[in-house]
Amino acid sequence: MPHPSSSAHPPLRVAVLGCGVVGTEVVRRLVTEADELAARVGAPLELVGVAVRDVDAERDPVVDRALLTGDADALVDKADVVVELIGGTEPARTLLLRAIEHGASVVTANKALLAQDGPTLYAAADAAGVDLYFEAAVAGAIPIVRPVRESLAGDTVRRVLGIVNGTTNYVLDRMATDGLDLDAAVAEAQALGYAEADPTADVEGYDAAAKAAILASLAFHTRVSIDDVDRTGITGVTADDVAWAARTGHVVKLLAIAERGADGDGVLVRVHPALVPSEHPLAGVRGAFNAVFVEAEAAGELMFYGRGAGGAPTSSAVLGDLVQVARHRVLGGKGPVESSHADLRVLDPGDARTRCQLRLEVADRPGVLARVATELAAQDVSIEAVRQTPPTDPATPGADRVATLVITTHTATERALRATVEAVTGLDVVHRVVSVLPVL
Amino acid sequence: MPHPSSSAHPPLRVAVLGCGVVGTEVVRRLVTEADELAARVGAPLELVGVAVRDVDAERDPVVDRALLTGDADALVDKADVVVELIGGTEPARTLLLRAIEHGASVVTANKALLAQDGPTLYAAADAAGVDLYFEAAVAGAIPIVRPVRESLAGDTVRRVLGIVNGTTNYVLDRMATDGLDLDAAVAEAQALGYAEADPTADVEGYDAAAKAAILASLAFHTRVSIDDVDRTGITGVTADDVAWAARTGHVVKLLAIAERGADGDGVLVRVHPALVPSEHPLAGVRGAFNAVFVEAEAAGELMFYGRGAGGAPTSSAVLGDLVQVARHRVLGGKGPVESSHADLRVLDPGDARTRCQLRLEVADRPGVLARVATELAAQDVSIEAVRQTPPTDPATPGADRVATLVITTHTATERALRATVEAVTGLDVVHRVVSVLPVL
Numbered sequence: 001m002p003h004p005s006s007s008a009h010p011p012l013r014v015a016v017l018g019c020g021v022v023g024t025e026v027v028r029r030l031v032t033e034a035d036e037l038a039a040r041v042g043a044p045l046e047l048v049g050v051a052v053r054d055v056d057a058e059r060d061p062v063v064d065r066a067l068l069t070g071d072a073d074a075l076v077d078k079a080d081v082v083v084e085l086i087g088g089t090e091p092a093r094t095l096l097l098r099a100i101e102h103g104a105s106v107v108t109a110n111k112a113l114l115a116q117d118g119p120t121l122y123a124a125a126d127a128a129g130v131d132l133y134f135e136a137a138v139a140g141a142i143p144i145v146r147p148v149r150e151s152l153a154g155d156t157v158r159r160v161l162g163i164v165n166g167t168t169n170y171v172l173d174r175m176a177t178d179g180l181d182l183d184a185a186v187a188e189a190q191a192l193g194y195a196e197a198d199p200t201a202d203v204e205g206y207d208a209a210a211k212a213a214i215l216a217s218l219a220f221h222t223r224v225s226i227d228d229v230d231r232t233g234i235t236g237v238t239a240d241d242v243a244w245a246a247r248t249g250h251v252v253k254l255l256a257i258a259e260r261g262a263d264g265d266g267v268l269v270r271v272h273p274a275l276v277p278s279e280h281p282l283a284g285v286r287g288a289f290n291a292v293f294v295e296a297e298a299a300g301e302l303m304f305y306g307r308g309a310g311g312a313p314t315s316s317a318v319l320g321d322l323v324q325v326a327r328h329r330v331l332g333g334k335g336p337v338e339s340s341h342a343d344l345r346v347l348d349p350g351d352a353r354t355r356c357q358l359r360l361e362v363a364d365r366p367g368v369l370a371r372v373a374t375e376l377a378a379q380d381v382s383i384e385a386v387r388q389t390p391p392t393d394p395a396t397p398g399a400d401r402v403a404t405l406v407i408t409t410h411t412a413t414e415r416a417l418r419a420t421v422e423a424v425t426g427l428d429v430v431h432r433v434v435s436v437l438p439v440l
Numbered sequence: 441m442p443h444p445s446s447s448a449h450p451p452l453r454v455a456v457l458g459c460g461v462v463g464t465e466v467v468r469r470l471v472t473e474a475d476e477l478a479a480r481v482g483a484p485l486e487l488v489g490v491a492v493r494d495v496d497a498e499r500d501p502v503v504d505r506a507l508l509t510g511d512a513d514a515l516v517d518k519a520d521v522v523v524e525l526i527g528g529t530e531p532a533r534t535l536l537l538r539a540i541e542h543g544a545s546v547v548t549a550n551k552a553l554l555a556q557d558g559p560t561l562y563a564a565a566d567a568a569g570v571d572l573y574f575e576a577a578v579a580g581a582i583p584i585v586r587p588v589r590e591s592l593a594g595d596t597v598r599r600v601l602g603i604v605n606g607t608t609n610y611v612l613d614r615m616a617t618d619g620l621d622l623d624a625a626v627a628e629a630q631a632l633g634y635a636e637a638d639p640t641a642d643v644e645g646y647d648a649a650a651k652a653a654i655l656a657s658l659a660f661h662t663r664v665s666i667d668d669v670d671r672t673g674i675t676g677v678t679a680d681d682v683a684w685a686a687r688t689g690h691v692v693k694l695l696a697i698a699e700r701g702a703d704g705d706g707v708l709v710r711v712h713p714a715l716v717p718s719e720h721p722l723a724g725v726r727g728a729f730n731a732v733f734v735e736a737e738a739a740g741e742l743m744f745y746g747r748g749a750g751g752a753p754t755s756s757a758v759l760g761d762l763v764q765v766a767r768h769r770v771l772g773g774k775g776p777v778e779s780s781h782a783d784l785r786v787l788d789p790g791d792a793r794t795r796c797q798l799r800l801e802v803a804d805r806p807g808v809l810a811r812v813a814t815e816l817a818a819q820d821v822s823i824e825a826v827r828q829t830p831p832t833d834p835a836t837p838g839a840d841r842v843a844t845l846v847i848t849t850h851t852a853t854e855r856a857l858r859a860t861v862e863a864v865t866g867l868d869v870v871h872r873v874v875s876v877l878p879v880l
Contacts, residue, residue, distance in 0.1 A: 029594065029738065033594075036596070040781075141736075141739035141740060141742065142742060143591035143742070146587065147583035151575060151586050152756065153759070153760050153763035154469065154763045155756040155759060155760065281745075296581075297752075298752040298756035299581035299753050299757070300746060301746060301747070302581065303744070304742070305744075306742035307740045313740055316739035318594070319594020320594045320595065321594075327593075328773060331773070333768060334772070334773050336764075342476075
């Protein structure tokens with residue numbers, strides 16, 4: 001039953017830009033849940049148009065063809081609230097700025113744009129006195145932007161760490177469960193629609209890096225762009241790495257990590273594959289699910305878990321934002337302004353501190369471990385555990401037999417670990433540094 | 441560094457009512473984080489007083505004695521924002537209404553009051569055009585109120601389910617890990633400060649029921665009071681129940697469950713101990729931690745996890761709210777109004793649907809299982825699994841030997857399950873119904 005006040009306030013005009021999987025779900029809920037949404041907002045939400053590239057393309061019948069338009073500019077100009085679901089930098093950026101300048105509030109799921117040029121948009125929205133909401137840009141349906149932006153506004157966040165890309169999580173899962181190599185797992189993800197035809201944004205970690213930049217900006221009240229993120233994707237992860245991880249009680253996960261530096265006045269933001277101990281809650285995050293840990297001074301450790309992508313889950317986040325900004329139009333007021341008052345500097349990735357697992361192929365000779373250990377000690381990297389496999393016969397007859405040495409270090413700086421790897425690589429007893437993976 | 445605008449806006453006067461564990465932590469952060477909070481709000485937060493019952497009691501030195509007052513009324517009258525941390529119904533209720541009538545925004549952690557009389561407070565805040573925020577009232581530091589109230593505002597929540605009382609969770613944990621009986625585990629929790637001298641509110645499930653009522657009201661846009669909650673505490677849970685749970689691959693947890701009825705137009709809200717399968721994420725929630733699952737139509741399954749109580753975690757939630765309502769005073773506008781537009785009726789607890797584990801002591805005679813199974817079938821309750829232990833000799837010589845029969849049912853209504861238990865109890869071959877526990 002509509003709320004009494006819904007008849008008192010004129011309808012709010014809503015424009016949707018883009019009509020892909022998420023756009024279609026948003027339109028569906030605007031149509032099918034119209035009464036409920038009107039009750040929650042205090043006014044009806046009138047869908048005034050859906051901007052698309054191709055008005056003649058085949059679409060879900062829930063999308064009224066009369067609402068389709070190729071003229072996004074004209075649509076934006078007549079809306080009270082603009083929902084941007086085009087993705088990418090342009091024309092999304094120009095359209096959002098146009099909407100803001102016209103006094104419309106905006107909701108976007110565009111992580112690429114926000115991670116690249118968020119500050120321009122935040123400043124424009126602030127100057128125009130309108131809302132800019134973007135819960136759907138990070139971790140799909142999981143409410144993570146709002147808690148970090150609002151619930152923890154009175155606390156001090158130390159670290160945000162999580163699995164924020166479902167595609168790579170699915171791929172790594174498949175490598176672990178069925179021993180697939182990366183290419184086969186990616187091909188399977190593509191066949192199932194979990195990965196794009198061009199999987200670069202996911203597998204190279206750009207998508208996760210964009211989300212990490214957005215979360216870091218919010219958590220630390222500082223401007224962090226995707227270019228500030230130290231990024232390593234999963235393309236270097238082999239089936240062998242995943243199998244070795246299991247053998248040492250770990251799973252390989254692509255992590256996004258944003259944290260304060262040791263001195264507290266800088267931030268470190270990175271994305272890389274890491275070994276997660278099997279008993280850690282993140283190890284159990286399967287398939288397309290996402291999970292984010294937030295560690296704050298007073299609140300302690302918080303975890304948020306849910307579906308990180310997909311039309312329906314993402315539309316939930318978009319509609320939550322839409323109800324919120326629409327309520328502000330009805331009741332007055334506006335949401336939080338993005339603040340970068342803390343203005344922390346982005347630290348050199350070399351300052352990041354982490355444990356690490358090195359896997360080396362070494363000559364089967366006495367004293368090899370001592371030689372390797374000496375190089376670690378020289379870089380002030382201490383050893384937590386060593387495991388050596390029985391040697392196997394070499395491919396070339398007459399050559400040394402080869403053993404595998406797996407070294408887990410204590411926490412050290414990324415800089416020291418890199419120097420260690422370089423020094424170890426130079427040893428004549430080390431045939432090959434097979435892999436170097438951070439350990440959570 | 442303070443935000444430029446913080447000097448432009450006059451300080452906001454903040455009154456804190458109550459100075460226990462949480463109150464002291466809130467005062468501490470207001471004092472030590474003053475610059476950071478001013479930057480986030482856009483104006484300094486000036487602590488104008490702390491109302492206490494006993495101004496002469498010993499207190500943490502962070503609380504300036506000059507700010508202590510026994511006259512809460514006078515303090516409320518001079519505040520822009522009132523933070524209520526007294527707890528209980530009175531004088532908290534009268535003071536909050538007084539604050540609201542004076543045009544102050546209010547932040548409270550008072551679950552008992554909100555679960556009893558929330559609608560009166562919501563309506564008063566709405567009429568006065570001020571904010572009423574209460575993130576700390578449910579699950580301590582975990583942002584759950586804001587996500588349900590705001591992030592999911594465009595979605596349809598089907599069920600909220602979780603562990604929302606850390607004291608009982610600690611007690612059940614101790615019963616499981618060391619085989620303690622309830623009294624011993626409660627005594628230990630009291631000695632460690634996890635349980636009150638009078639543990640009734642926790643062990644009888646009142647605290648969890650209050651939180652369930654608040655979550656149900658928000659999730660279903662309906663007025664649910666603590667009196668609407670079907671409540672069973674943990675006082676009936678024995679060491680034997682906990683040991684049997686482990687034997688069948690479960691742990692006993694006190695769950696709060698709020699869900700839509702089968703037809704979708706009613707709500708069911710209950711608190712009871714339940715058997716949670718060991719592999720379920722809730723089974724791993726230990727000690728004083730809380731975890732809440734939210735199942736929504738579009739978003740799917742979401743989980744929120746963190747510290748459910750304690751001074752620092754709760755103060756994080758209080759300060760997040762305080763920053764939010766203070767920002768509204770500086771920037772204009774206000775937060776969401778509680779809405780009960782859906783006005784769903786609260787269904788009879790007998791309509792709740794659940795699986796169930798029955799543990800019976802039965803005579804060791806052929807045909808016993810058939811007799812029991814017939815009674816279940818008569819109530820339309822079907823059996824998922826049966827396990828029977830070897831019989832043991834009776835206490836009284838000459839009497840029947842006794843076997844234990846553990847029956848897990850498929851999902852049935854609470855009504856049918858109750859009738860089943862009654863029917864089974866009446867059988868001459870059943871010596872005793874030892875326990876009846878719902879299974880998640």
